[in-house]
Structures are given as C-alpha cells and as structure tokens.
Amino acid sequence: MPTPEYPMARESGCPFAPAPTVRTMTREEPAGKVRIWDGSEPWFITRHADQRALLNDPRISIDEHRDGYPHMTRGRAESAPHIPPMITNTDPPEHTRLRRTVNGPFMVKRVEALRPRIQQVIDSLVDDLLAGPNPADLVQAVGLPVPTLVITQILGVPYEDHAFFQTNSSKTISHESTPQEAREAGQALGQYLGALLGQKMKDPAEDVLSEMGARVAAGEMGYEEAVHMATAILIAGHETSASMISLGTLALLQNPDQLALLRDRSDDPKFVANAVEELLRYLTIVHTGIRRIANADIELHGVTIKDGDGIVFDLSGANWDETEFPGADRLDLTRPARQHHAFGYGVHQCLGQSLARVELQVAYSTLYRRIPTLALAVPFEEVPFAMEGVAYGLTSLPVTWSA
C-alpha cells in the first residue's frame, strides 16, 4: 500500500467519523507512516495506549525549530524560525517554567468563578436569538460570540472595545473570511493587544493581560512574548470552542435520543460534565494531528523511530480506538469518556481545557433546555462543514424552532 497522504479526507456520508484510513491503521498498522504536504513521511501513531506512552516520553520533543519537524502547513514551516520560545514549541523544563507563568487564570477554581458570568453571556445570546429572525445561523448567533465574550473577560478587554474585538477575532477564524481578511484582522488584534498590554502595565486590573504585564515588568517574560502569548490564547481558545458549540449541536440533532437525554438531565452537573467529555471524544475537532519529533531512537511495535524522525499523533484515532472506547462510532453521553485525547495528552495538553469545559457545559445545558424545539432548518446533507482548519467545524448551522 502506498503511504497515505495526511490529513486524509473523511467519507462524505459520515462527516463526524475519522477518515476510514485512520481507523484501519489504528487496527492494523499501529506504527505506520503518512506523507505530508512537504513530501516527508513522519510516523503516524493512532492507538490510545501508544499516544499515552509516547506523548509523555522525554525522548519526544515539540521543538519546531529542529530539522525534520513535521510542520502542519507550509505557512507554519515558514513562520517557525521567527516564533520565540513559547509553551507551544518548548520541552520541559523550559516548557514547565513558561507554562506556569501563564497558567493562573486557567486554574479550575478561577474558571469556576467565571461560571455565573458565562451563564449570563449565553443566556443573553439565547434571548437575542429567540427575539431575532427564525430560522437563524447558530454559528454566528451563539458559536462564535460565546468564546469571544468569554475571552474578552479573561484578557480584560474594556467594554467599549468589545465590538472591535469581536469583529476582528471572528474574522481571523471564520471560515467565511478570505486569507487576506483573516491576516489583516490578526494583525489588527496583535496591535490592539500590544497597546492594551502597555496600558495594563500602567494601570493593572484583575485579568490575564495585567498578570502578564506584571511578569513583563518583573523581567520574567518579554513584551513580545507576552503579546504572542495573548494572541495565541485568543486564537487557540476561539475557533475550538466555537466549533464545539456548533458541531456538538449538530451531532445532537442527529442523535435525538441523546439530545433528549441531555435536555432532561440538564440540571445534573455530573451528567452534563460527562456529556461534554463524550462530545469532545466523539467529535475530536483538532483533526490535523499534533506534531512532534524524536530526540532519541524509540522502539515501538517492532520498528525503530529514529532520532530526528517526525511523528504525527492523530487524536481522532485514539478517541475512536475500539480497545479503549468500544462502539466508538456511537455517541453515548453516558459512557465514561474522560480519558479521551481531544485536548491532547502529555505536558502540552490544552492549557484552556477547564475554561473550554465550563463554556461547553453551560452552552449545552442552556441551549436545548431553553429551545426544546430546536431543529435543523436545512437537510443534514446541506449543512456546510469546514474541514480545512486545524480544528474542523461548520461554516454555518441553519436552525429553526417553534415559537
């Protein structure tokens, strides 16, 4: 069999399932290879147990500056040499040090303290949705604004700048933007965040930018690094949460028994929390593989991954690995799913995971309870999927309800 190209296309009939080749390789070829955009052939690791072992193995590295690192795209390969050391491209112990400087606001108790505010945000978006035209696009009405409004709170963006912030952050990630529009919006946000950081250093408040400002002033973090980090937090936390809200809704509409279960038990926090884990597993929106490079020879399933070899970990493979999740192709909100890899695994596991969990718990427990008649406004086959990003999602989700 020739080395398969990666990322692979999904089957058009089942857009939620990983590409068939991913599932075959999980079963039959646990240490195979794929060919990526630059023609190189990194190792391809899809089994849950193998990902657990390797993603915590000190012999693998995320140093994207090293030759042979399997970059996601040409653009990422070209920008890599210009990116300063950050949590996304360093290994322990440097990674541990950097991550601890930005972690404070993402702690479980700090995020839990935001829950009432997040509930208000979602309630008022649902109010607006119900008061507006029917049918409506759930991506624009709820999916995109939730993470923006939440992140403005966390970063400490003043209220009068919300409109600017919202327009530009949506443009950077919306699948409806042209590459040029997305780039310009990204630059405008970078400049904005840089200026705001300067302001917060003079006049600190209780927010992430003020905390980073204090670290810049104390010499623990460079100014450029802080701006890069703020932008990274914004982007990493935006598209992902937005996708999960819209795609999760679509998946539930396709599984009415599960939707009914979630609606009926939306006041049971434990049930809702597990439902979020199962939707994270089932959808595994980060679908272009997380990337590493070997720093030493590693034996695995009878082959040797050599020092300097690239490695791609497909998270959907692990999350649909039948050994770990029997009947993986079924969305089952009652199955224990917490050990999924939707947030990755190992030291780089998602920084924003607690925040994402609260956003999704509030969104899923509110939307269907408040709009029990929510339904698709177009046939399922016509819902436009956006498959090309790091996270897959929907360009729009036309929904309707009975008044």
Add this chain to the structure above:
Amino acid sequence: MSLKVEFDEPKCVAAGQCVMVAPDLFDQRDEDGVAIVLDDSPSPDQYDEAREAAAVCPAAAIRLVEG
C-alpha cells in the same frame, strides 16, 4: 492495605485535571496553578477518586503506592 499519593511536583503542568476529579485530595496553588496534595493518605472511599486523578494527570505527576 493503604494507598499513598506521591506527587512529582516538577512534572506538574497545572492542568488541574486532578482537582476536577478529586477535589478532596488536590487543590491548585494560587500563584501558578501547580497542584497541592491536600491529603496524601486517602481513605478507602476516596481510592477511586485517587486512582482516577492518577489516570487523568496528563503529565504523569501523580503516583499511587499501595502499602
């Protein structure tokens, strides 16, 4: 039989997974979110929580020793 929680602090990446599944056994330090062990000798009814915390920790910073 008893169960002891061993915590390898330098490995902790402060993701807070342990706090989420075992809030009686773990907390996060206010400055940087690094885990704090509240109780390193869980009672038998907390063994499941302790085991789950060790299993979900993405950095393998939590070990349980049976004695």
